[in-house]
Amino acid sequence: MAGKTDEFKVIEVKRSVFDANDRQADELRDELRSRGLFLVNLMSSPGSGKTTTLRRTIERLRDEMSIAVLEADIDSDVDARTVAAAGVRAIQLHTGGMCHLDAGMTRQGLESLDTEGIDLAFLENVGNLVCPAEFDTGASRNAMILSVPEGDDKPLKYPLMFEVSDVVLINKIDVMPYFDFDMDACRTNILARNPEATIIPLCAKTGEGVDAWCQWLRDGVEAWRA
Amino acid sequence: MHELGIVFSAIDTLEEVGREGSLSSISSVTLELGEVSGVVDSYLLDCWRWAADRSDLLRGSELLIKAAPAVSVCDACGRTYPTVEHGRVCPYCQSADTELLTGRQIEILEVVAT
Numbered sequence: 392m393a394g395k396t397d398e399f400k401v402i403e404v405k406r407s408v409f410d411a412n413d414r415q416a417d418e419l420r421d422e423l424r425s426r427g428l429f430l431v432n433l434m435s436s437p438g439s440g441k442t443t444t445l446r447r448t449i450e451r452l453r454d455e456m457s458i459a460v461l462e463a464d465i466d467s468d469v470d471a472r473t474v475a476a477a478g479v480r481a482i483q484l485h486t487g488g489m490c491h492l493d494a495g496m497t498r499q500g501l502e503s504l505d506t507e508g509i510d511l512a513f514l515e516n517v518g519n520l521v522c523p524a525e526f527d528t529g530a531s532r533n534a535m536i537l538s539v540p541e542g543d544d545k546p547l548k549y550p551l552m553f554e555v556s557d558v559v560l561i562n563k564i565d566v567m568p569y570f571d572f573d574m575d576a577c578r579t580n581i582l583a584r585n586p587e588a589t590i591i592p593l594c595a596k597t598g599e600g601v602d603a604w605c606q607w608l609r610d611g612v613e614a615w616r617a
Numbered sequence: 618m619h620e621l622g623i624v625f626s627a628i629d630t631l632e633e634v635g636r637e638g639s640l641s642s643i644s645s646v647t648l649e650l651g652e653v654s655g656v657v658d659s660y661l662l663d664c665w666r667w668a669a670d671r672s673d674l675l676r677g678s679e680l681l682i683k684a685a686p687a688v689s690v691c692d693a694c695g696r697t698y699p700t701v702e703h704g705r706v707c708p709y710c711q712s713a714d715t716e717l718l719t720g721r722q723i724e725i726l727e728v729v730a731t
Binding site: 398399401402403404405406409410411412489491525526547551583 | 619621622623625626627629630631632633634638640644648655705713721722723724725726727728729730731
């Protein structure tokens, strides 16, 4: 190879590995804004209650706005069937082994789902607190669910997830008496990572606190169109 | 598999770089990896080999990793300190009011192209 060295050239790049995805995400977000479609990227650990929270949210809001759901999973269509049973348009995306969704996959999902006339769409990301935080999906807002059994120290362990989330739902507050979960410490830990975060304690199962979350969504839909 | 997603994303970005510069082949890629990026070097290299060999632009290319230290700044006393050694608490004034200055980056620094 020594004789070919002259043909090599060193090119300075200085770009984040996420550069291409970040640009696609910004383009998608601009399009969503011009269409007035408010897309919420919902992230959490597996088992924190994403699907139950979505079902509860859909029950409360489906009479006042048109809702769609994109479910992402490594495999299976369990979540899409569950959500479709709540009476909204739903599509299941398979990430093919990948642990997150990126902007390209989100766009494909939106294109395969008829989003004409939809006011609010949820993107149920893969259950994972690491990769989904790194890949901008192009959604209007990021929401995450932290459930009580996971512990109040999660914001310290997965700081990026809490930094990128506009709203943090603290779910399963009905079981607080059984766990060593300190709500004040949890708030402090979240706000240390992200002073702008809105924090909403709720219980998707009993419905407690769901009103505040639905109001956050209504305000979001309205502001997105403005 | 966190590292595989990062490799796919890096390849998308590199293919853009390739199109912009009309490059036909890249023989090495230098990546700066922050100490608290959460990426495991050996996994990243394994994923790279697998994925890069599926790209015409990057087939056979070598991935070089340059480690970058993580540094935090204390908002209370203004001093900087190594993050990995001391964590969130300032070693000088014991304040927890600290922020990460650098160390999370996963950046493509340069490529060698033909």
